Amino acid sequence: MGRGGSHAAPAAASPPWHALPDEVWEHAFSFLPADSDRGAAAAACRSWLRAERRSRRRLVIANCYAASPQDAVDRFPSVRAVEVKGKPHFADFGLVPPGWGAAAAPWVAAAADGWPLLEELSFKRMYVTDDCLEMIAASFRNFQVLRLVSCEGFSTSGLAAIAAGCRNVRELDLQENEIEDCSIHWLSLFPESFTSLVTLNFSCLEGDVDITVLERLVTRCRNLKTLKLNNAIPLDKLASLLRKAPQIVELGTGRFSADYHLDLFSKLAAAFAGCKSLRRLSGAWDAVPEYLPAFYCVCEGLTSLNLSYATVRGPELVKFISRCKNLQLLWVMDLIEDHGLAAVASSCNKLQELRVFPSAPFDAAEQVSLTERGLVDVSASCPMLESVLYFCRRMTNEALITIAKNRPNFTCFRLCIIEPHTPDYITHQPLDAGFSAIVESCKGLRRLSVSGLLTDRVFRSIGAHADRLEMLSIAFAGNSDLGLHYILSGCKSLKKLEIRDCPFGDKPLLANAAKLETMRSLWMSSCSLTLGACRQLARKMPRLSVEVMNDPRRACPLDSLTDESHVETLYVYRTIAGPRSDTPACVQIV
């Protein structure tokens, strides 16, 4: 531990800055908001490295294979909150073969050993078993927050272990996980003396839940702020739960009845009237329009509305959303249609994030009138709009250019035109000009997804202009290797690149091999890659892990394939941990 010398020259009133004690640096680093800043500080000199790593409390491992669990524990011994992410993003759409990896067990084991004071654990797209959950319950005496997002491999037995074993748990947040139902009443395993719950989210659970137990739990947890129910909770039970937790800030409703009953409506309206702090609302599966007015009294206070599972449509939907004047986040189905979005545009001026999901993504015919018009209207009238995810069936360059001009403040722009290779529906031109306008105008763009008919030209624009772009998703686009070359040789800040079904081959990959080490990962599936190029890439770049995956149903093992064979899926990521040893048969590290 460095100490300032009191025997410094009389002219110096305090120790020279480089001899300040570690505690001072630790305190200084606590003001650095971003982990990357802390990392940069740690790279400056040994004493800063020491001070920074010993005082790091929050750690995010964005790729569970980039470093080993032991590396993390050794480097950062005082961590209290960890987030680990596993499978690549395209796993959400079924492109990653089952059994690929991302097991949480090694991380839980290392944490149990090296971070006994751990308070928060968060896993995303990982394989978490009941054993993991049991180990968590047994290993961390001050465990408070468990967040599992898009994970699988566990059941309600594991949840029971958490409920029974974690005395101080504050947050149990289960988002979009595949949870096996073991018919165990896990909720009843929270002891009667247990009152510390602040967040309870079991919306992804398929099975039934004991309502009486839930009601008792909600009643005694006076600090409960977030409650997200699953589809098994009927509407009348929602009303009684709300009466027991009027302090609720975030609510995910259970199942809405398909039939309208006046007395149920009144109960619901009365219950919502008591929730003066409600700010975020989600759920509403199978909601029928007649129930929406029950929410009217909370509309004014809502900042976040997630109706992405609500297949409700018509004037009631639009009336309801238009009352939510303070909305910052809106996720909705395309059943809102253009006219609905026009109403949103004029009513919800504080909107920051909009997501519009497809209600009939597999139908060939257009059943819903949601077009580029809706997005143009919202981008024109909502000055704080910065994040968009929009599924639609048609687009024009003119609309995109208008949107770009209206909203140069976009940080996230994801457009998915449902039919691949769809051109501008008026001019029949590729949508190059439109997306180029987006990247040229939105200087702060961090995330971009492109779709529709696109040539290499758009990638030249993206490579040249998208300086802050960190994540880029490309599907069914481009016409030659040049497209990929433009991206990899440009896009200064690129961290994640995911590509599917594009005519990109070996050359741009090998020519830009060094770029891949500056990125977190690259995913390419159904492109024009050969095994030989992947092998070459691996030889050239030892600190990259080059994973090649073929269809698991194919009999032919990867080892026996020649250099010329086509590679179905390539996943490349930088790592300090060397090649992993838990690959299934259909994955090979070349």
Place this chain on the structure above:
Amino acid sequence: MAECKSGGDGGRSPSSSMDSSTHPALSTTSSGSRTASRRRDLSTDLQLGLSLSPASSLLAVEAKSIPSTPRNQILPDWPPIKPFLRSALAASARRRRTLFVKVYMEGVPIGRKLDLLLLEGYESLLAKLCHMFKTPITYKLKTCCHILL
């Protein structure tokens, strides 16, 4: 779900229903006969007045008669939506009642398929048909005024 209202909120009188005999531009009777081959006539004056329940055999037949070609047979992993949304939509589609009719415009050989239960009333039906066929539609109101859409 509530009974199928034949005119939306206000309820419309029979004289406002579209009648192919007075409006040569748009013909719906032909659609009725073309789709009625295997079941009873739908009586396509669009004033259905049907009471819809899940047990209705009319609906069961209707849902099978004009199948939409599901794209997920071609590309199971496109468009990029998460499995939870995918299964929620599938569950919702199974439960959702549909009433498909095929509408033909005179002079156009290809008919367009339309799910009547997705519409709220005559106004939205007319708007939908205008949009689909890119044609103005005239019709008689109770007050005997012609409205050009």
